[in-house]
Amino acid sequence: xxxxxxxxxxxxxxxxxxxxxxxxxEYRITVVDINEKRIAAWNSDHxxxxxxxxxxxxxxxxxxxxxxxxxxxxxxxxxxIIFVSVNTPTKxxxxxxxxxxxxxxxxxxxxxxxxYAENDxxxxxxxxxxxxxxQAISRILHSNTKNLKxxxxxxxxxxxxxxxxxDLENPxxxxxxxxxxxxxxxxxxxxxxxYEHWVPRERIITTNLWxxxxxxxxxxALLAQRVSSVNSISALCEKTGANxxxxxxxxxxxxxxxPKFLTASIGFGGSCFKxxxxxxxYLCGYYGLQEVADYWEQVVKMNDFQARRFVANxxxxxxxxxxDKKIAILGFAFKADTGDTxxxxxxxxxRQLLDEHAKLAIHDPKALDNARxxxxxxxxxIDFCEDPYDAVKNAHAIALMTDWSCFRRLDFRRxxxxxxxxxxxxxxxxxxxxxxxxxxxxxxxxxGRKALTHFxxxx
Ligand code: UDX
Ligand code: ADP
Numbered sequence: 001x002x003x004x005x006x007x008x009x010x011x012x013x014x015x016x017x018x019x020x021x022x023x024x025x026e027y028r029i030t031v032v033d034i035n036e037k038r039i040a041a042w043n044s045d046h047x048x049x050x051x052x053x054x055x056x057x058x059x060x061x062x063x064x065x066x067x068x069x070x071x072x073x074x075x076x077x078x079x080x081i082i083f084v085s086v087n088t089p090t091k092x093x094x095x096x097x098x099x100x101x102x103x104x105x106x107x108x109x110x111x112x113x114x115x116y117a118e119n120d121x122x123x124x125x126x127x128x129x130x131x132x133x134x135q136a137i138s139r140i141l142h143s144n145t146k147n148l149k150x151x152x153x154x155x156x157x158x159x160x161x162x163x164x165x166x167d168l169e170n171p172x173x174x175x176x177x178x179x180x181x182x183x184x185x186x187x188x189x190x191x192x193x194x195y196e197h198w199v200p201r202e203r204i205i206t207t208n209l210w211x212x213x214x215x216x217x218x219x220x221a222l223l224a225q226r227v228s229s230v231n232s233i234s235a236l237c238e239k240t241g242a243n244x245x246x247x248x249x250x251x252x253x254x255x256x257x258x259p260k261f262l263t264a265s266i267g268f269g270g271s272c273f274k275x276x277x278x279x280x281x282y283l284c285g286y287y288g289l290q291e292v293a294d295y296w297e298q299v300v301k302m303n304d305f306q307a308r309r310f311v312a313n314x315x316x317x318x319x320x321x322x323x324d325k326k327i328a329i330l331g332f333a334f335k336a337d338t339g340d341t342x343x344x345x346x347x348x349x350x351r352q353l354l355d356e357h358a359k360l361a362i363h364d365p366k367a368l369d370n371a372r373x374x375x376x377x378x379x380x381x382i383d384f385c386e387d388p389y390d391a392v393k394n395a396h397a398i399a400l401m402t403d404w405s406c407f408r409r410l411d412f413r414r415x416x417x418x419x420x421x422x423x424x425x426x427x428x429x430x431x432x433x434x435x436x437x438x439x440x441x442x443x444x445x446x447x448g449r450k451a452l453t454h455f456x457x458x459x
Contacts (some may be wrong), residue, residue: 002027004194005079007109009033009042009068011049011164011271011340012126012157013085018057019168021066023198030067030075042068050339050366053165076116081190084109085126085157090275099282101130101275110140113150120149122187126157128220128276130283131213151187153178154209156216161270162337174204177212217280221296224273226261228302234264234448235309244448245430264448266401266428267306267345269334274300274343307348310399310447314426315356317445317453318397323357326420328395330388331402331429332364332371339366345428346401347374353399354378363391365404389418397424403431416440422454 004020006013009031021029033039041048043062047055058066069075076082086105091097106127113123123141125134134152141150154177159167174195178188188206195204207215234244244264252259268274277300284293315322334344341347344367350360361383362371368384375382385391388407392398392415400407408431416423425442427434434444438452445451 002081003079004029004081004083005075006031006083006085006126007033007072007076007112008084008086008105008127009035009038009048010085010087011051011161012159013083014042014047014049015051015054015057015159015164016085016126016157016168017083018054018061018066019165020194021061021064022057023169024194025065027194028065028067029061030069030079032069032072032075034072036070039068039070051164052162052337057165072112073116076113077118079121081122081124081194082113083124083126083155088127088129088275090278096282099278099285101128101279101282103129103133103136106133106137107140110137114141114144117144117148117150118146122151122153122190124153124155124191125213126155128156128216128272128279129154129213130279131210131217133213134209149183151178151183152209153187153191154212154216155191156212158216158219161340162335169198171199171203174199175207175212175215176204177207177209177215180208217276217283220272220276221280221299223261224268224277224303225296225299227263227265227268227273228299228306230262230264231267231306231447232302234306237448238313238450241450242448243450247448263403264430265306265345265403266310266349266447267303269342269344269346270340271342274303303345304348307345308352310426310428311349311352311356313445314353314397314399314424317426317443317451318424321356322353322396324359325396326359326361326394327353328388328391328398329360329362330364330391330398330400330407331367331404332362332374333367333402333404336403336405339364339370341367341370341374344374344401346371349399349401349428350375350382354381359383361385361391361395363388364402365406367402389414393418394420396420397426399426399428400431401428403429405431407431408433412437412442413440416442 004027006017017029017031038048086109088101091100091102138152176188176191178184192204237244248262251257252262277296281293281297332346363385423442426445430446434446437444443453
């Protein structure tokens with residue numbers, strides 16, 4: 001029986017290993033983490049992350065061929081293939097602070113592997129990494145004095161949160177990069193054999209190591225660029241009377257552009273987009289390509305601008321002051337169907353509103369705990385509401401931050417009655433039926449579309 005180990009039981013490692021265990025019953029999969037609480041949660045009825053469909057897969061496989069363990073040394077010793085999916089956040093200190101990836105967790109993992117391994121192994125990079133990280137890992141691993149050989153494989157994960165299980169079960173592609181040597185090719189084939197259990201062979205792409213590492217950064221950069229491009233045009237739509245949804249629907253009909261990922265919003269969030277672009281920016285600067293670095297950095301700047309613009313629009317609409325006004329924040333997660341709030345644009349919006357001395361009441365179906373942590377310093381002055389109707393009671397405005405479909409089913413007539421008048425609704429996701437809200441009495445401010453207000457035109 002082949003033994004697979006995954007180091008790092010987070011948003012990537014957790015769901016990925018669950019699906020591999022589900023699809024490959026003859027492999028024994030162990031997942032370890034330095035965070036013992038996280039492992040205990042994976043072994044409990046309350047998994048540490050929320051992902052539709054995940055619980056069912058874990059329940060099917062746990063203690064069959066999927067094990068969560070705190071025994072890192074023993075698990076390393078036993079494993080044939082080790083997936084590394086530890087976190088690689090943006091560096092907050094020293095050289096490259098604010099842009100470069102912080103590789104300390106990765107390096108510590110590589111050093112643990114060197115310390116405990118007793119036979120040759122395949123080490124698979126799952127975490128997103130700067131190009132040529134595999135070289136550094138290889139050097140650390142081969143510093144061992146036990147004459148062990150390691151093959152480094154890059155197998156970046158493209159799953160999106162909220163659809164992780166569906167993405168893993170039916171991926172557009174699986175990318176596997178390795179050394180172009182006979183041993184490298186053998187290792188690529190071994191990793192490909194895992195995915196061949198359920199992914200059609202033509203969707204499994206093999207490349208050299210550096211292409212694979214770079215592809216992950218580029219894929220996220222291109223997706224984020226699309227969102228920033230649409231958001232930049234949403235600003236122009238608001239000035240000109242064009243409607244962003246009509247523009248993107250018509251532009252997206254061109255098969256070269258395609259209809260997906262063209263929804264205007266308050267901006268992208270999540271643990272990957274900003275981090276990966278800044279990582280790309282840092283790499284380009286490092287290799288002396290300043291123009292290329294500046295080009296990509298603009299994607300992040302445009303994203304920050306969109307959140308600032310949203311708050312500026314709120315202020316302008318609400319008579320240039322929100323001081324002491326209650327504002328209901330609907331949604332705090334960075335997107336629907338996840339409790340994850342990392343880099344959520346809601347954080348930036350809330351912080352700006354707090355700077356303006358607004359009183360906030362936040363509701364999210366899955367992300368309230370994370371919201372409490374993110375806004376820890378402002379806890380006393382924010383209400384965190386399990387019930388959306390509590391959040392909107394006596395509010396002057398609603399700011400919708402996350403595209404949870406359950407928000408569409410709220411009773412907006414009841415909400416209108418609960419609010420102060422005039423009642424403002426700022427839809428940061430263009431999620432709701434704006435005409436219907438307007439008819440109820442709301443003054444509605446979408447993204448990239450004309451506002452629907454009951455105020456007489458200024459003369
Ligand atoms: C992303 C990539 O999609 C995935 O392939 C990679 O492995 C990790 O990073 P994720 O961050 O989980 O996944 O979510 P994604 O669905 O890509 O959304 C990212 C952000 O962009 C969210 O805040 C989302 O709301 C926003 N977005 C997305 C838009 O604002 N408009 C869109 O049209 C699409
Ligand atoms: P991602 O979204 O990339 O999966 P997460 O932060 O959700 O990132 O998960 C990464 C996990 O890796 C965390 O649970 C963290 O505790 C774990 N981790 C970090 N360093 C190590 C290490 N040296 N050994 C084992 N686990 C680690």
